Amino acid sequence: xxxxxxxxxxxxxxxxxxxxxxxxxxxxxxxxxxxxxxxxxxxxxxxxxxxxxxxxxxxxxxxxxxxxxxxxxxxxxxxxxxxxxxxxxxxxxxxxxxxxxxxxxxxxxxxxxxxxxxxxxxxxxxxxxxxxxxxxxxxxxxxxxxxxxxxxxxxxxxxxxxxxxxxxxxxxxxxxxxxxxxxxxxxxxxxxxxxxxxxxxxxxxxxxxxxxxxxxxxxxxxxxxxxxxxxxxxxxxxxxxxxxxxxxxxxxxxxxxxxxxxxxxxxxxxxxxxxxxxxxxxxxxxxxxxxxxxxxxxxxxxxxxxxxxxxxxxxxxxxxxxxxxxxxxxxxxxxxxxxxxxxxxxxxxxxxxxxxxxxxx
Numbered sequence: 001x002x003x004x005x006x007x008x009x010x011x012x013x014x015x016x017x018x019x020x021x022x023x024x025x026x027x028x029x030x031x032x033x034x035x036x037x038x039x040x041x042x043x044x045x046x047x048x049x050x051x052x053x054x055x056x057x058x059x060x061x062x063x064x065x066x067x068x069x070x071x072x073x074x075x076x077x078x079x080x081x082x083x084x085x086x087x088x089x090x091x092x093x094x095x096x097x098x099x100x101x102x103x104x105x106x107x108x109x110x111x112x113x114x115x116x117x118x119x120x121x122x123x124x125x126x127x128x129x130x131x132x133x134x135x136x137x138x139x140x141x142x143x144x145x146x147x148x149x150x151x152x153x154x155x156x157x158x159x160x161x162x163x164x165x166x167x168x169x170x171x172x173x174x175x176x177x178x179x180x181x182x183x184x185x186x187x188x189x190x191x192x193x194x195x196x197x198x199x200x201x202x203x204x205x206x207x208x209x210x211x212x213x214x215x216x217x218x219x220x221x222x223x224x225x226x227x228x229x230x231x232x233x234x235x236x237x238x239x240x241x242x243x244x245x246x247x248x249x250x251x252x253x254x255x256x257x258x259x260x261x262x263x264x265x266x267x268x269x270x271x272x273x274x275x276x277x278x279x280x281x282x283x284x285x286x287x288x289x290x291x292x293x294x295x296x297x298x299x300x301x302x303x304x305x306x307x308x309x310x311x312x313x314x315x316x317x318x319x320x321x322x323x324x325x326x327x328x329x330x331x332x333x334x335x336x337x338x339x340x341x342x343x344x345x346x347x348x349x350x351x352x353x354x355x356x357x358x359x360x361x
């Protein structure tokens with residue numbers, strides 16, 4: 001138990017000095033939004049939060065598998081904790097100084113940071129894989145015990161500095177996963193607005209803060225008409241400049257931990273579109289046949305493998321901020337199989353074809 005100070009509701013700690021009970025410094029109000037929530041200092045056992053209490057530097061706030069909490073700091077900034085979350089207050093200052101340093105060990109947090117105007121002001125969230133620093137924004141940080149952390153920014157900018165790396169800037173409607181998925185390069189990816197609606201934690205906090213989202217990262221879900229204009233030909237029938245029309249059905253995104261959507265083509269093929277920081281990418285592979293150019297007769301249905309990649313960007317949006325026109329390019333790279341029919345072209349070193357892509361709905 002605590003022996004040096006009493007545990008009082010935050011409003012009382014902020015305004016009163018009672019006999020035998022003094023506040024050691026600035027405190028945050030911890031509100032139990034759903035049980036069970038506990039607060040513990042370094043020298044004490046966790047104490048249940050019935051309604052709200054004051055928490056000071058060094059205190060650890062924890063929630064169980066259904067618990068939810070909110071911490072409000074002296075300058076009005078706040079953090080909300082989801083279930084199964086362990087969270088520590090590292091440093092607090094007065095409202096005038098605006099210095100808040102916290103630590104997320106495990107779980108999900110939502111942060112609403114007031115504009116930082118004081119000299120040397122700061123708001124930082126330390127995680128097992130690095131530190132997120134902001135100057136006024138709304139974002140979420142979640143960490144698993146792998147450890148793996150995901151930062152989603154809905155308003156403003158977050159600078160994340162990995163434990164052993166250079167800072168990475170994460171803008172609105174972007175997500176950063178640390179360490180990067182599949183040991184790739186560390187960098188932000190896109191986070192569309194319909195991914196927010198599908199995430200109970202994010203949508204709940206957006207509603208609580210009455211956050212009006214800039215919908216420049218709207219939904220791709222729906223039916224698209226795909227016009228491919230052949231720019232250079234390695235093996236396709238037809239002439240350069242020929243247009244090939246295909247219809248796509250794009251599903252709502254799934255974010256686990258990065259966002260992607262399934263795509264079904266009217267040709268029967270399925271793809272996956274990935275949400276990048278500044279556009280969209282589709283990559284995959286398929287089998288190519290070889291044919292008689294004049295007649296189109298198929299000689300070998302499994303002549304070569306094609307690795308394809310689309311690079312797309314939204315160039316027009318509707319009134320709600322959803323993209324209605326995507327433009328970009330497609331690159332096909334052919335690799336002839338070793339057992340290809342000898343009548344088929346060999347294409348030493350492979351062959352490439354490029355397309356100009358327009359997708360509209």
